[in-house]
Amino acid sequence: MSIIDQIAQIVGPDHVFSDRIECLCNSRDMSVHQGIADAVIFPKTTEQVSAIMKLAHKEKVPVTPRGSGTSTTGAVLPVRGGLLLDLHLMNNILEINKKDFYARVEPGVICMQLNTILGKEGLMFPPNPGSEIVATIGGMVSTNASGHRAVKYGTTKDYIKGLKVVLADGTIIETGTITPKTSLGYDLTRLFCAAEGTLGVITEVIVKLEPKPEYGALALAIFKDLNAAGDAVTEVTTSGIKLAGCEIMDKSSLKVVEEALGKDISKIEALLIMEADGVKEVVVRDMSKIGEICKKYGVLEFDWTDDPARREEMMRARGGLVPTLSRIKPGNRLVAIAEDFGVPSTKIPETMRRAQAISKKYDLLIATFGHVGDGNVHTTFVADVRNRDDWNRLKQAAEELVKVAMEMKGTLSAEHGTGLTRAPHIEQQLGPAMEVMRKIKQALDPDNILNPGKMGLEKDQKADLYDHFAFGPLVEHPEVLNSYGTDIDNEVLACIHCGFCRLGCPTFSVTQRESRNARGRNAL
Structure with a gap:
């Protein structure tokens, strides 16, 4: 019996695909790289992952874990072939403990979906990467993702209390504890954070929760000098003000979103977006103080608001920057x-x-x-x-x-x-x-079957920026896009394989397969 047939017995025939089309459709992320698996597998339980790993360990077959595939580095690409372990169907929120401030979730739970549910309970999971609407908790742990709130709340590893992990040989271990603190043994939980699936497959995460702030405000400051903007931020952050976010855009970025910003940027070198949250009286006082500090450094324009609609308007330029770049x-x-x-x-x-x-x-x-x-x-x-x-x-x-x-x-x-x-x-x-x-x-992982080829872990591997280069065929044969410059080709080229299309694609929502999604079709 082939290994694919054995895996089909573990997860069911409808949850393993070895056809070339499905494997190609799962071969990309936001990076410049490509990796094509021999089979794509959709497990739904820790026990299934363990059984798959035992089989892969026995047969010495590479296994690459994947969530929503939003990586910008090729971390989720099966560059040595083998099995692509797509964990996005392991998406259950198993427990929310409002008194001890933790939640137990599977790795395929989407960050924003978790926070939507937590918000109804007055709670939040603070890390918020730019891809939070599609990013999985497992992927966030595996890269120690963060976001603009990191300045106050820290990164993903600061909110991981424990993990359930399947090792290379199929052994299931649990790390950490739900208690507020522990000093027992090595901190294995942190070991698996940012390991990108090279040490084990994460199948369960205990996340630490925080009370949702009662009040928030956003300030926008425009400067004619980049250094002045930087000096203003330094004084703000060393003055006792605890910012919940602080974004900067330089002139090159502002040019890209000039229309969305609605301002003449010819005399602007930097834009700051500063966020504060917490007790209303404190936030209002801090916003006033931020304005005074910015004036000291020659701010051209300063404004702040607590109105949700205006806050969204202020963030429009920053939020629209990445998609506009393409x-x-x-x-x-x-x-x-x-x-x-x-x-x-x-x-x-x-x-x-x-x-x-x-x-x-x-x-x-x-x-x-x-x-x-x-x-x-x-x-x-x-x-x-x-x-x-x-x-x-x-x-x-x-x-x-x-x-x-x-x-x-x-x-x-x-x-x-x-x-x-x-x-x-x-x-x-x-x-x-x-x-x-x-x-x-x-x-x-003595046999190097877990996400091999990543992180420079193989001593004899001389890595190059363009290893497993996804654009090689296009560079060698640019004529394949013989309608180059038309709207159709521009749409194809503009796809950055971020995975955001998973949200709005009706066929993906039904099939949960990349071959039925815009990103997968563009990969073909």
């Missing part, structure tokens, strides 16, 4: 290759200015924005993905951005994870600690 020029699209640096917050203005200089040097659009309150800078490229010269310049520019981050004593990934994209440079940041990671991997 529509600003026919044939061009967003490219995620060096888009998630972390630097000390005081280094944000210098980092953004150097990104602007690199953009000019290589004649590439690099939209620079980020969560300035916690030092997270997103440097997002836009390029013609059929053009070999564009790709060459992208790679050179990305290498220079990596050098900038290292010079700033920063990190190569603040919230998007490692995957394939960061693998060429991970040892540059971690140094000898990389060997410790490899020994941990060897101890837990």
Whole structure:
């Protein structure tokens, strides 16, 4: 009996697919990479995952866990073939404990759906990545995802009390505790956070909850000088004000969303969006103080509101930036290759200015924005993905951005994870600690069947930014889009494989298969 037949006996024949079409449709994420599985499997219980892992361990078959596939680094792509373990059907909220402030959920639970339910109880799960409307809790744990609230509330790992994990040999373990604290043994829960499925398959998560703030307000500040904006943020955050969010957009980003912003940006260098929440009297006082601080640094315009409709209007430019990047020029699209640096917050203005200089040097659009309150800078490229010269310049520019981050004593990934994209440079940041990671991997997965090829864990692997390159055929044969520049092709090229289409696709909602979804069809 083949391994596919054996898996069909475990999950049922309707939950395993080995046809080329389904495997191709699940071969992409937001990265520049591609990985094609030999079979896509949809388990629904921990016991099924355990049985699959026992079989894979016996047969030495690679297994790659996947949630909604929103990764920007190729972390969820089966680059060695084998089995793609799609966990999005494990989507039950098993328990919500309002008194002890925790919830027990399966890995396929969507972040926003969880918070919608928690909100009715006056609770929240604070991490909120930009993909929260489709991001799964399992994926968030696996990359230690965060979002604009991280400046106050921290990242996903700060809200994980415990995990249920299936190891490479099928063993099921539980880590952590529901108690407020523990000092017993190694912190295995943190070990699996940001491990991207290379150490085990997460099948259950105990998340820590917080009371939902009673009041919130949002401020928008426009500056003619980027450094002044950075200095204003530094004074705000060191003045005793605890911001719940602090976003920055530079001139290149503002140009992209000028229409949505509704302002002439010719004399604007930076825009800050600052959020505060908590007790109303405190938030109102803080907003007034933020305005006074911004005036000291020459703010051109300052406004704040607690009205939900106006807050949404203020956030429109920031929220529309990423999708707009793939529509600003026919044939061009967003490219995620060096888009998630972390630097000390005081280094944000210098980092953004150097990104602007690199953009000019290589004649590439690099939209620079980020969560300035916690030092997270997103440097997002836009390029013609059929053009070999564009790709060459992208790679050179990305290498220079990596050098900038290292010079700033920063990190190569603040919230998007490692995957394939960061693998060429991970040892540059971690140094000898990389060997410790490899020994941990060897101890837990001696046959290297769990998400192999990721995070630079294979010592003899010389990683390259364009390993498993998804755009190779298009670069080699650009004529395949013989209607290049038409609305149809622009729509195809504009697809960034983010997975957001899963929300509105009626056929996906019924079938739960990527081959019935816009992203999957574009992958074909």
